[in-house]
Amino acid sequence: MAMDEKSDTLVTQVAHEIRRSAGATSAYVIDRRRWYHAHPEVAYHEVATTGQICADLEALGIPYERPTKTGVVATIAGAAAGAYDEQGQPRRRLMLRADIDALPVTEQTDEPFASQNEGFMHACGHDCHIAMLLGAARLLMGLRSELAGEVRLVFQPAEEGGNGSKTMIEAGVLDGVDGVYGTHIWSDVEEGKVSVEAGPRMAATDWWRIDVTGRGAHGAMPNQGADAVLAGAAIVESLQAIVSRNMSPFEPAVVTVGQFHGGTARNVMAGSAWMEGTVRTFHEEAHARIPQLMDRMASDVAAAFGCTARLTYEVAHTTVVNTPEASERAARAAAEVLGEDAITRYQGSMPGEDFSEYLRRCPGVFVFLGSGTADPSGKVWPQHSSHYDPNESVLVRGSMLAAQYAVDFLNE
Numbered sequence: 001m002a003m004d005e006k007s008d009t010l011v012t013q014v015a016h017e018i019r020r021s022a023g024a025t026s027a028y029v030i031d032r033r034r035w036y037h038a039h040p041e042v043a044y045h046e047v048a049t050t051g052q053i054c055a056d057l058e059a060l061g062i063p064y065e066r067p068t069k070t071g072v073v074a075t076i077a078g079a080a081a082g083a084y085d086e087q088g089q090p091r092r093r094l095m096l097r098a099d100i101d102a103l104p105v106t107e108q109t110d111e112p113f114a115s116q117n118e119g120f121m122h123a124c125g126h127d128c129h130i131a132m133l134l135g136a137a138r139l140l141m142g143l144r145s146e147l148a149g150e151v152r153l154v155f156q157p158a159e160e161g162g163n164g165s166k167t168m169i170e171a172g173v174l175d176g177v178d179g180v181y182g183t184h185i186w187s188d189v190e191e192g193k194v195s196v197e198a199g200p201r202m203a204a205t206d207w208w209r210i211d212v213t214g215r216g217a218h219g220a221m222p223n224q225g226a227d228a229v230l231a232g233a234a235i236v237e238s239l240q241a242i243v244s245r246n247m248s249p250f251e252p253a254v255v256t257v258g259q260f261h262g263g264t265a266r267n268v269m270a271g272s273a274w275m276e277g278t279v280r281t282f283h284e285e286a287h288a289r290i291p292q293l294m295d296r297m298a299s300d301v302a303a304a305f306g307c308t309a310r311l312t313y314e315v316a317h318t319t320v321v322n323t324p325e326a327s328e329r330a331a332r333a334a335a336e337v338l339g340e341d342a343i344t345r346y347q348g349s350m351p352g353e354d355f356s357e358y359l360r361r362c363p364g365v366f367v368f369l370g371s372g373t374a375d376p377s378g379k380v381w382p383q384h385s386s387h388y389d390p391n392e393s394v395l396v397r398g399s400m401l402a403a404q405y406a407v408d409f410l411n412e
Contacts, residue, residue: 014146014407015336018139018400025135026396032056033131033395034113040102040120040127043162046070049100049130053155056134060141062153067171070100071164072155076140078147078410090150094409095173095180095362096402097355098133099126099159108386111374123388125185125371128395130155132183132369135399140406149410152177163316165354169361179326180364181405182355183398185390187382188346191372192394194334194401195346198327201366202320203252203280204287205352206313210235210298212262214307216271225269226306229262232273235301235309236260242293247286254280254350255290280350282319320356326365329412330405337404338397344370351383365405369398 041049050070057064057074064074077083077090084090107114107121115121122128137153154173158164174180189195212232217225236257243253255277262273279294281287291313302309334343346368355366371390373380381387 010146010411011336011408014143015404017143018337018403021139021142022396022400025139025399026393028138029131029135029395029399030392032134033127033392036127036130037122038113038116040115040117040122042104042120043101043158043160043164044070046100046157050155053100053130057137060134060138062137062141067173068157068167070157071168071171073173074137074153076137076144076147076151076153078149078151079144080146080148080411083148083150092149092178092410092412093152093176094149094406095152095154095177095358096133096136096406097154097156097180097182097358098129099156099164100130101126101158101160101162101164103160103384105384105386109389111389121386123385124160124383125388125390126159128185128390128398129183132395132398132402135396136402136406139399139403143403143407146407147410151406151410159354161316163354165317165357169357174358174361177362179409180358180362181326181367181402182358182364183367183369183402184353185371185395185398186349186368187371187380187390188349189368189370190344191370191391192342192397193344193370194338194342194397195344195368196322196327196330196334196365197345198322198324200282200319200321201348201368202353202356203254203282203350204319204356205316206279206287206291207276207316208279208291208294208314209274209276209312211310211312212273212302212307213309214271214305217269219267219269222269225271227269228273228307229270231302231305231307231309232260232262232275234305235298236275238297238301239294242290242297246293251286252282252350253286253290255294280352282348284319287318317352317354318356318360320353320366321359322365323359323363326363329408330365330367330401333404333408334401337400342397367401369394
């Protein structure tokens with residue numbers, strides 16, 4: 001039998017085995033998701049979360065390490081012929097990643113497994129990501145004889161604004177890795193479908209602050225001062241012209257002012273004000289231009305009101321960009337194990353994801369899995385909503401696709 005025929009036969013056998021195990025895997029994933037959902041912890045405080053992940057890995061017989069306080073790295077060693085060389089190095093190594101932190105959101109779902117930690121909630125689906133990766137690990141442990149290499153499981157803290165991917169990269173999780181794979185459950189994708197397109201998928205994320213300095217005065221004698229609140233309000237309005245008048249309509253970009261504070265009393269004209277916000281971009285040219293435009297806009301507008309403005313700008317992480325080869329492989333894997341009709345197209349999303357830091361350094365793919373809703377009314381709540389409550393029945397599809405992708409990748 002020719003090599004490509006052997007490969008096709010293996011793919012078919014593996015997909016059949018994964019589908020055969022889907023029922024038991026689904027029950028396992030839902031059970032694990034409910035535990036993690038009930039015990040949310042925010043960035044770099046995922047102590048109980050990490051402890052339970054370790055316990056779950058031990059129950060699956062998977063060795064692990066804890067390179068950071070709240071990060072876990074586990075290893076599934078393939079047992080196929082040629083999986084390791086004489087020096088004990090894997091033929092290929094694939095990294096599968098799940099983020100594990102929650103948000104400071106008070107849950108309003110009324111689920112029996114709702115958050116037990118008041119004021120915190122898995123409102124972005126990271127509980128689902130943990131459970132799906134554990135489900136994939138469970139499947140892969142049953143397929144070790146077909147793994148011609150090594151799978152590295154990374155449970156990453158602090159995706160929500162904490163740059164947890166950079167922390168894990170510094171701890172060495174990408175050392176010796178040939179490819180990376182991640183999944184995000186997503187409200188805007190049709191329930192149970194997967195989107196695996198190449199190219200930009202989620203936006204670069206930047207944070208900024210503008211401090212406006214004027215000259216305080218009595219509120220009844222504004223001519224004697226320079227109103228920092230008025231100047232700040234004009235800056236807020238003018239910032240919206242950056243996207244509408246300075247950027248190409250073919251370059252997606254968002255400039256958002258999330259906070260605006262100024263003044264100390266109702267009869268005192270403010271001598272200072274400040275605002276904070278975020279910038280989201282898909283393309284590198286826009287990513288580089290926007291802070292320059294913001295700095296010029298803020299300074300010039302403030303000067304028109306007799307004030308000064310200072311911009312502080314922080315690049316959190318870059319755009320999530322799927323590499324073509326990995327996206328094609330993910331599409332083939334989805335067709336193999338979920339069926340051709342499981343694949344859909346999605347334009348991408350302006351929220352950011354620090355999985356981009358892995359993709360900057362290693363080829364790979366970030367998959368969107370459509371979540372639907374558990375709400376009987378049919379209302380699909382978006383990520384970060386206090387009502388966010390995805391349909392758990394789709395989670396097994398994330399585990400199945402990750403497992404199929406891993407086998408396909410290691411056997412190429």
